[in-house]
Amino acid sequence: MNGPSPTETYPMKGFPQVCFIKNTISNPQIVIGDYTYYDDPNGSENFERNVLYLYPFMGDKLIIGKFCAIACDVKFIMNGANHKLNCISTYPFSIFGNGWERVMPKIEELPFKGDTVIGNDVWIGYDSLIMPGVNIGDGAIVAARSVVVNDVAPYTIVGGNPAKSIKARFPEETIKMLLDVKWWDWDIEKITRNLEIITSANPIVLLNAK
Template identity: 70%
Template sequence: MHGPDPDEKHPLPDFPQVCFIKNSVTNPNIIIGDYTYYDDPEDSEGFERNVLYHYPFIGDKLIIGKFCALARGVKFIMNGANHKTSGLSTYPFFIFGHGWESAAPQPGDLPYKGDTCVGNDVWFGYESLIMPGVKIGNGAIISSRSVVVSDVPPYSIVGGNPAKVIRTRFSDEVIAGLEAIAWWDWPVEKITRNLDAITSGDIARLR
């Protein structure tokens, strides 16, 4: 045996609240890596409902790496949520028509933070909220109900509103080593053989 099938929607047949969400997402601008799961007893296949203001005409992407764990209620706000902020009012008059179309923002008027990118082996706590354009490094932990408004370094633990780094999980040397090893890109057979080392706290066992 070499672990669960990453193409299986529900890897735990008797526990359907866990879904490998690359198999349930249909939006081409949401890209999910192997083994990343969403845990939600209400609708684990419906992860896309948690990606908010994600309009196709804007073209921004949500990219989540491999082996990430997303708890119930994790949400990503995308660039479509932004209003023009350079005017005296932020109200979107133009969307209501009836003569207000002339107030439509011009290209470049709306704030745009780019793609939201999540690394590998990231754990998102219950109801954490990720703002547009944030970059989250490999191995990070996002505490429950955090509001992440800025980039998160690899292997750091963040929490709060706005989320701040609480601590790093390992020394700079170990973090650099883990980034170089990138075990999440290994063939699954090699990952299986090295599970004891991967789940230990001793990076020397991976070398």
Template identity: 60%
Template sequence: MPHPDPDNPFPLPGFAQVCFLKNLITRPNIEVGAFTYYDDPDGVQNFENNVLYHFPFIGDRLRIGKFCAIARGVKFIMNGASHQMDGISTYPFFIFGNGWEDARPAEGELPYKGDTVIGNDVWIGFDALIMPGVTIGDGAIIAARSVVTGDVPAYAIVGGNPARVVRARFDAVHAGRLVTLAWWDRPLAWITRHLDLIRGGDVDALERAARN
């Protein structure tokens, strides 16, 4: 059964502002799933420039699932942006050396919030900002220009600064069933055959199709 090629960086012929993002990633500490796309009329090559303060020696990863939609201007702040906050000054004296290198924070003194994890089938709107260590659940929607400072439940819509839940797309029970069903992990032929159910709102029908 035919389907778009996830290994084609530019799936829309003659339209280079949309890309299947995994094909353009060069950093080993960024992972992107199949069919996740990025839309940027200024150049999709800008994506990695929007993953900020992502220094290899810190070790944190940006992990993005499958079938996500990421709009122009979305930025990810990583743990390298953190400054020590338990002293009088937050200034990073040590990075300038020349006698100040001994002021380097000891291991564990700089805040570290871990990996940033974006689930599957997540829509992140224009100019949203994702802060370090955030986990965004499967099926969530991040409104344009939101500042996401904390974890987002699966199938929630969040917006604002700081982002708050506006409403749930499905109640907790149905959201949990959809996460368990994980349609995005099924064979592409199955996904293609059941696009109407995936686009629809009938969780029971999609579960029946998965069982069959």
């Protein structure tokens, strides 16, 4: 066998708390890689409810790579949450109509920080909040209840509010090697053959994986 099927919504039989969320997404602005899972005892298949203010007129996307682990209550704030910042008031008068729509801002007048991109093999801890336009690199770890407002380098552990770097997971040369190897892009047969290496504490051995 070569592991669970990436097309299974609930890969752990009898345990719907965990689901491969690629199979539950309907919004085309959310892109999820194979084997990325969301863990939530209150409806893991409803991950989209945690992606907030994702409006078609803004055109931004949430992109999450393969083999990511997303804990319960992680939230993603998207660009649609932003108000104009260069005015006397930030109150969104225009959305209430009744004559106030005359001050509707143009899209280009609203803050826009681009797509939110989560790399591969990223672990995002319980109740964390990811702000618009953030890029979290491959292999990174976000500690529980963090508020991520800036980009996170690959294979870096961050935590806090605002989240700050705690430490790199590996030496710089090892991180470069892991980013070159990209084990998550191997075919699933090769990944399965090399699970003992992938789950070991010796990344260099990946270079000899067959």
